[in-house]
Ligand code: MD6
């Protein structure tokens with residue numbers, strides 16, 4: 001599915017991106033400041049409708065970051081394991097819809113990658129505090145890995161690491177900035193990845209959505 005990786009012409013500032021594995025597209029500086037603010041406005045509305053919560057691992061340990069969701073389905077985890085659910089675990093309300101600005105961005109990128117028919121039904125909102133991070137993981141709770149995951153970063157820079165198909169594989173460090181978009185698709189869809197750290201105070205935009213938070217990341221997926 002899709003065309004050859006569009007690297008290395010993605011960087012708005014003319015810098016040379018590192019060689020990326022097949023099935024990884026990194027659009028650095030994809031969003032203007034105005035577009036970033038628009039998505040942060042959307043984040044405020046999502047957090048109002050679906051307050052941040054802290055999922056737990058099977059053994060009861062809470063994850064480091066708080067999160068919430070928008071879309072028909074939302075990712076959740078507790079003692080019963082990782083899964084997608086249709087209602088907020090604390091309020092019982094359905095998740096708010098995926099904001100149209102986010103769907104439009106996703107559509108435009110799918111167009112550029114030559115991927116037709118992608119209709120994300122879930123969007124995880126990861127909220128990082130100054131000490132936020134995300135352990136190395138594969139996104140594998142979705143039914144069909146042929147559908148990509150599209151990630152949008154807002155707020156402070158983050159040290160993102162991209163590994164291989166085994167947890168032990170060497171990782172490539174990438175500094176993700178506000179307005180960057182990363183797509184894992186095709187062979188890249190199940191690569192290990194994580195966020196080693198965020199760099200508080202580096203956000204190019206200030207916005208009420210970032211009050212008490214350093215970074216917000218949206219990941220759009222097709223869960224079912
Ligand atoms: C983050 N991103 O950037 C976490 N997952 O905060 C992810 O876990 C991720 O960037 C799937 C595809 C792209 C990603």
Ligand code: FE
Pocket residue numbers: 137138139193219
């Ligand atoms: Fe992920």
